[in-house]
Amino acid sequence: MAPAEILDLYDLALLVNYERGSSEPRYRYTKLREVVRDNESFQTVRLLNSAWATRPSPKVAFAFDTIPPKDNLDEPDLPTNMLPTPIPLNLTHLSSKELETIYWQARNHDACYKSVTLLQHFFEYYPLETSIRIRTSAGANYITTLSHRDIIEFKLHGPKMATNACVLPSGTGHFTGMQDVMDHAVLGFDGTILDLTSMQFGDGGRGLGGRSVFVLEKQETYYERLKKFAEKPDTVNVKHSFYIFPPEEPGVNEWLLDVARRVKERWDRRATEHWCGHCGAPAAMMRCSLCKDAYYCDKGHQAAAWPFHKKFCTGKI
Template structure:
């Protein structure tokens, strides 16, 4: 099948990138969940006092304690293996909340890492490669979609104030502590896209592969989405900012650029991007879950026969987006 003229689909690409990145994240390789302490509580299995904790802002802090198990044969970490064998979440944590934690941990402080990943992937395609952008449907209306180019993108570094949530991740046995969202000022990077025929370069769409660092409030796309990343219109992006932050820092303005310098993770990110490009190139022979990106996609949408899922649960979650593009909806 000749697919030369088919545009890249940003939504599908984001699903694949999210899976390949999250399941091979080097900072959290081979870690198992020991304990979760929800806002207002502290870990019970370890006494862990963070440096300068008295300077933290007063927001909803979730503590996550992980055990690193180095001798693992698996080439990736899966949500299904997040808990040690035979252990249940406990503490009133539901299956969906456990999934949120898995991705929230792996999105920790990941804005610039994910921008580097997107930059590497897009640079693997010719500059004239078309890019299709699809947004979630609203009510009974279909989602907004348009065709642009991989070059009609911009990196946006946004300064925020007073994040509404924070996370402290303790990794044992090295006693490593990673904290985000605990200071009054917070900066992250996302990627914006404009229409191909718009000379003003106005940003119409915002992609944040690290949106799950804010927990369920970071889910997308759309105002009531359930996806593991955010692909938002301008209005949806502004709404998400207000749900996760106290607002933009009035003393700073967002910075825009066409590229960022390399990161310490570029070798790994290149491997991730290479795997995603290979999957995209073989998209008519290989299938992946339209929600989480897993290659174990055995359930096909009975309506259109085009979308695949790893199970009924993820198919149901993804319907909020897919219904806008399923030709049998």
């Protein structure tokens, strides 16, 4: 008899984030036009309003142009292809990490409940007693079951960062941190928190010491992290549940179901089709030279994931 399947929350987070971000309908086929911070104004388009102007810093605004490709409509949207060709002079200074931050800070607006729903859809492929391994960079490594998952909802009073991501030509603005109170939701497993949308708050939402694009850490550490996001995170009046209803916006849940299906297909092919241990991209070309079991897009992604991988690398360090 074949051994029972064991899921892995860290690996699933990589796959879910990649498939979600690369197909996010609100930003499909968008290219970055401009970035302004604090009291700067856009130079190429007039978008910001009086409420934004009076909002205290720190704040950042992005303008995106919708530019569908001429041939491959299935091409994923990624930080690496987010810039237009040729690259405008006002964007040439952006580093790979800065582009990654912009990519996730925009896409993670109003996405926490969608991300939790997406994970919920994926878990529905399995019986509740399916085992799942929980690993963190602090060295936690234990197995629990899907029946132990906990959807945790709470409020963030006084968000410290504001973001406006505007998509052209529609002019649709996606604002984060403009209200006095924000609702937030994450997934928990026996005292460990997974927040896939932590980077809506900028680089302060990066895990692994400022390297990862999501957070997977023990609850106490995560609750301390929330102080970076808001003046008064309410971790006392917390709501716990096992199931949440899918989003009601037209087409959104259908998209989430499709993302969950793609994640399931990639997970099932994990023995032969690997992914990057930092961003979840397929066809990762580099391997860990020690264990030969971890794959990465490039040296930068390998370095970003090292604080996690070094805890579990089976090679000699």
